[in-house]
Amino acid sequence: MGRSSYAQAAKNREKILESANDLFRARGVDNVSVAEVMAATGMTTGGFYKHFESKDALVRETFDLSFQKALAAWRKASAGRQAAEMVNHYFQKKPPERACPLIAYAPHVRLEASDEQTVEAYRRGAEGLLAQFLDRLPASDRRTQVLFAAMVGANLLAEATGDAQWARSLKDAIRDEAAMLTREAESAAP
């Protein structure tokens, strides 16, 4: 096993990013080691540093990839541009590696634990998700913003409690609120 071709190396780099995306979202940035990410690609630890300067450099690129994926998935799943659709997609049971990056990555960027570039990547991705959400919904800004924050909050609590009964009840209330917004929007602009 010697040197890989440039084409193969580029593919391997993508594979590292994809593995990191799955693992970091599923279990959190701080609970996944570089060695684990590399093992998931079928490679060994040392080679990582031929592709990335540090773990945090990988984290930054993974943030961009994850938010981009979430954005695309959300765009596709809510083509009808209705609040109810977007909420339903967001609350759909997903495999761990599709967990919401807003929640999965928050611990790593909270406070001054992480470096500024990484926080900025999170900030940019989160703002993108919010912007798309607001852009697609015709309802009043206030209630749409509240809805967005509520989705994130309820999802966080559900994940932390292993879907406790009261957390599921929160989700239901949010689904109802979204349905209400959708109905109002439809009757306002038919």
Add this chain to the structure above:
Amino acid sequence: MGRSSYAQAAKNREKILESANDLFRARGVDNVSVAEVMAATGMTTGGFYKHFESKDALVRETFDLSFQKALAAWRKASAGRQAAEMVNHYFQKKPPERACPLIAYAPHVRLEASDEQTVEAYRRGAEGLLAQFLDRLPASDRRTQVLFAAMVGANLLAEATGDAQWARSLKDAIRDEAAMLTREAESAAP
């Protein structure tokens, strides 16, 4: 420096819990070491295990303490039982060691990273906060629940982004929604 009296030992145990409460809420359970907690009490590492079986045992007791404190603070600050008051108190700028336990402790209990007793302590504390919130507000269950989830979500995003502009805007929308709920409640039952 030899053996401490039983009274002193009991005080020291409380001190460990109080220090853990401050440090864990400010920086997260997983970013604070046992040695750091002990240093904050003025003691050395080894003595910790005379009081707690393990770090996770301390974590569990700290959860109970933190949620109890949050509950009491919230009860006092929102004596008027109005949504606007509760939201304002929740969004008030606080020192890091008074950070919301729902958010600060979520990473540690998320998924199967932690043991079941610890998750249960979080679950119980979170449910208590939600129950008090719902109990005090006469507004429709649906919008009150949405409001609660939104507060947590907006606070999480604000903490993660270092109070990004759009996160502050989310908070404002939630404050407006709370004011709206308060007004509706007042006009419904004067």
Add this chain to the structure above:
DNA sequence: TGTACATCAGTGAACGCGCGTTCACTGATGTAC
């Protein structure tokens, strides 16, 4: 109340472990002629 001994809270060094990162090495790929 005083004395002799047992207890055990607190000390601080040491242990084992997993982590992020480094490094000497290998050999297929890339390049110069």
Add this chain to the structure above:
DNA sequence: TGTACATCAGTGAACGCGCGTTCACTGATGTAC
């Protein structure tokens, strides 16, 4: 097109570090008489 050499992607052991936990030890406190 073929040959000789340089490059560098990937290997896997090693390094330094911080963590949770253990342990032999100290000496003031607690207890038995």
